[in-house]
Amino acid sequence: MTNVGVVKSVEGNMAKVFVGAGHGCCESCQPVSCDIDTTRGVETEAVNPVHAKVGQKVRIDMKALTFLKGALVMYVLPIVALLTGAVLGGAYLPAYFRGASPDVLSAVGGFFLFLISLLTARLYSRNMEKKTEDKPVIESIIEE
Numbered sequence: 001m002t003n004v005g006v007v008k009s010v011e012g013n014m015a016k017v018f019v020g021a022g023h024g025c026c027e028s029c030q031p032v033s034c035d036i037d038t039t040r041g042v043e044t045e046a047v048n049p050v051h052a053k054v055g056q057k058v059r060i061d062m063k064a065l066t067f068l069k070g071a072l073v074m075y076v077l078p079i080v081a082l083l084t085g086a087v088l089g090g091a092y093l094p095a096y097f098r099g100a101s102p103d104v105l106s107a108v109g110g111f112f113l114f115l116i117s118l119l120t121a122r123l124y125s126r127n128m129e130k131k132t133e134d135k136p137v138i139e140s141i142i143e144e
Contacts, residue, residue, distance in 0.1 A: 001061065001062045001067055002059060002139070003019045003060055004019070004020075004057060004059055004060070004142065005018050005019035005020070005041075005044075005057070005058060005060055006018050006055065006057055006058070007052045007054050007055060007056050007058055007138075008043060008054065009054060010048060010052070010053065010054060013049070014045055014046070014047060014135075015046055015047075015048040015058075015138060016046075017043070017046050017058060017136075017138070018041055018042075018043050019041050019042055019043075019060070021040035021041045021042075044060075044135075044136055045129075045135060045136075046060050046135055046137060047132060047135055047138065048138050049137065049138065050138050050139070050140060050141055052138055052141050056141050056142075057141070057142040058138045058139075058142060059138070059139045059141075059142055060136045060139065061136060061137050061139050062136040066134045070125075070128065073120075073121050073124050073125075074121050074125070077117045078114055078118060080117075081113040081114050082110045082114040082117075084110075085109040085110035085112055085113025085114060086106045086107065086109055087106070087109075088109050089105050089106045089107070089108055089110060090103070090105060090106030090109065092109075093105035093106075093108065093109055
């Protein structure tokens with residue numbers, strides 16, 4: 001997954017790169033056509049093996065597997081946890097709370113597992129931030 005961004009700061013072999021929202025650049029695009037929207041986007045930390053300097057436009061690459069793992073943990077896991085918690089809460093909690101409505105217990109079970117999944121996603125995200133092999137890599141500097 002290749003995008004184009006602008007280096008905002010450099011610290012050691014890492015660089016903070018602002019990647020504008022919108023389409024990413026591909027191998028066949030012309031560097032001139034890779035305009036970066038500076039009003040919307042995200043700042044990411046990337047490995048800087050090409051020694052890019054602040055202000056330079058760069059092409060960064062992120063492993064597709066890393067992107068998919070992150071998307072699964074951040075989006076799919078909470079949805080699955082919510083649904084699983086609702087089903088399990090409706091099936092098992094009425095035996096422990098006899099006076100409560102099964103619908104309420106289902107909602108409580110779903111909400112509880114949803115919160116657990118958000119905490120899990122947060123811990124996973126912090127763990128991924130520490131790993132250099134999961135970070136995007138600056139492939140090249142785009143000359144203008």
